[in-house]
Amino acid sequence: MKNKVLNWLKTKKDDPVYDASYQVRLVEGIFEPAESADVLLSLLNYKIKFHTVQLLNLQENDGKNLEQSKKRIEELKLAKKRVTDIVLDARNKGEVLEIQSTITIIPKSSEETF
Numbered sequence: 669m670k671n672k673v674l675n676w677l678k679t680k681k682d683d684p685v686y687d688a689s690y691q692v693r694l695v696e697g698i699f700e701p702a703e704s705a706d707v708l709l710s711l712l713n714y715k716i717k718f719h720t721v722q723l724l725n726l727q728e729n730d731g732k733n734l735e736q737s738k739k740r741i742e743e744l745k746l747a748k749k750r751v752t753d754i755v756l757d758a759r760n761k762g763e764v765l766e767i768q769s770t771i772t773i774i775p776k777s778s779e780e781t782f
Contacts, residue, residue: 688775695769701759704767705752712748716741 695707723737758765 690773692771692773693769694771695767698764698766700764701755704758704765705755707767708751708755709748712744712751716744716748719744 695711699707719737719741723734723741726734726737755765757763
């Protein structure tokens, strides 16, 4: 997987500017509550859907990591509830919301993750 990523980026490990980690500013700015809800709830809904599909696949296959997937879905649902409360509170108070979200990608060998 790591080699595919390097080929895709057309970067070589020997390159002096090579840095295996990468950061993406996914969301950054000040948003009206409705815009905030669109952005944040869309992301959370997608992640919940992703983990639900993963959970179904795990149940059909080997059944490993079921509890971890269930726990992650519950965490995301709680986050969705909290975000909804924050957005509604901001709307009711006539506030805007500043959102900053950076994703850091760090390549690791598969042996390091399990």
